[in-house]
Amino acid sequence: MRSGPKNRRPLRDQIRVAPFLIHDVRRFGFALSPAQGRIEVNKIMNSTDRAEVRVGSASAITATDLCFSYSRQRQKAGRRSALENCSLSVPNGSIAALVGMNGAGKSTLMSLIAGILRPSSGVVRVSGEHGSTTAVALVTQDKPLYRNFTVAEMLRAGKSLNHVWDESRALRWIDAFGIPLNTTCGRLSGGQQAQVALALGIGKRPTVLLLDEPLANLDPIARREVTDQLIDEARDEGMTVLFSTHVVTELAGTADHLLLLDRGRLLLDAGVDDLLGSHVLIGEGAEGESRTGRDRATWRVVEAADAGDRETRRPTLEELVISYLGASKKLVSE
Template sequence: MSVVAAEVSKWAVRNVSFELPPGSVTAMVGANGSGKSTLLNVLAGRLPAESGHTAVAGRVAYVPQHKPMYRSFKVADVLNFGRRMNDVWDEERADGWLTRFKIPRRLQIGDLSGGQRTHVTLALALGSRPDVLLLDEPLADLDPLARQRVMRELLTEVSDKGLTLVFSTHVVAEIGGVADRLLLLSNGRLLVDGDTDELLEQHVLYTGPHASKSPVEGPVVLAKHGKAQSTFLVRSGGQRIDAPWTARYVTLEELVVAHLERAA
């Protein structure tokens, strides 16, 4: 299974190309307005690409950030709606999600909290038994503890059902230890695409005396200079360095921020 996007929208997302393996968890990261929602809409088939193409193998479920639902529907009505509108429907899977998070079936959507509405939309999406699940800022309405639990449950879905999960976020802390792939967007362009662990092994921060040039070979992602000290973030994979220079691998947040700073 693969998800491919190329030269999507000229006005919102441009020259974007990537492929995701089945059963992977991909975080689509970027500031507000970077093109994340547009790209997810293209992948979900809700927005046509002006050029290029997308290809998604299997059934796709998409949960947009605003989570549209009929406010007068009761939670039970939403599940009934999902059962009637989907050729393939897993009532146990959808109902089980609501049970685990204690969502009352008798309440109307308009009376639910933002977090509760998130659970209803996730139950509806999972009930359709998707092969690919696309989520736009799925944790935005949840408190920190609920965020962790929801992500654990989604990872269980990936592990048990072979689901391919793609979720967008602008909060880097949400992807640590969760996503095995990273798509970093800025101003509609793809800056970084790759396996998270491999990306972290490739990016090394070198610190030493003030210098106009990096002490090692490799593409410099970002350089900063003080009166007596310089730092170079280099996509080098790590190289031996002599004193007074020091080297260390960066955190995922440092990697993301550096690429965004460079793009800005």
């Protein structure tokens, strides 16, 4: 039988380390890292340092010549730099997709933006303030909730560990997906655990919400339902959302800004409408249907200005992404 509230220690005494990556690194200069089971202290660097993290840009997120290299031990083991000279700008209020194959550097970039990792060089700026506090929330795929905590206790943890907290907002998200408050997190399904982690991130009232594939273990229908709900929440609250994914088929109708990352290098950084409007598909190869049923054997994405007089059609976002990744892979192999 569980002990009553009178016999339990205060929640702050029960929690050694925050079980989720939701933090206020711009004000307090630390991030809570469940993966390593300890608190990581990150220096808030001065303007004289080679690598800087600043607050107060016109865009929600900007980075200039951002680099991150592995330790010497990992480099000797054959690992390359995770990010190389990445410069980007994510507009305020946008729903931005960070797309790339596994190992492209998406999680590294998210961690740099959140302040969990220190860049080897370059500048990261995050805007949006609650008074003097900039709110950045990061929800990861691991969703490291305390298994013995009930959902209600996890929300209490969120309230205790964040200086900005909206209980009604977090409860509204939990209620929308029918998550029982009195159930321990260890007994929840993977999808339900994802909803609790998202509720914790949303309850922080962030101006920038970073989502590092927290919905990866949901089925496509559930992912679409949650994504639509997140978009509505972001637009209602004026949040900027940056979500990472390698499922390019689900981008259409979700993102209005695209960051395409490949092997640590940023290939694209622009609005989705601008990208689709400035590129076309040109047909190459034999006339007639191919074995795949398409009306030409091969289509290739090019910038509209380079199409000339050839027959063209507008690409889908999936075709655009795959074309750029394919061209980058071919360039590397050569």
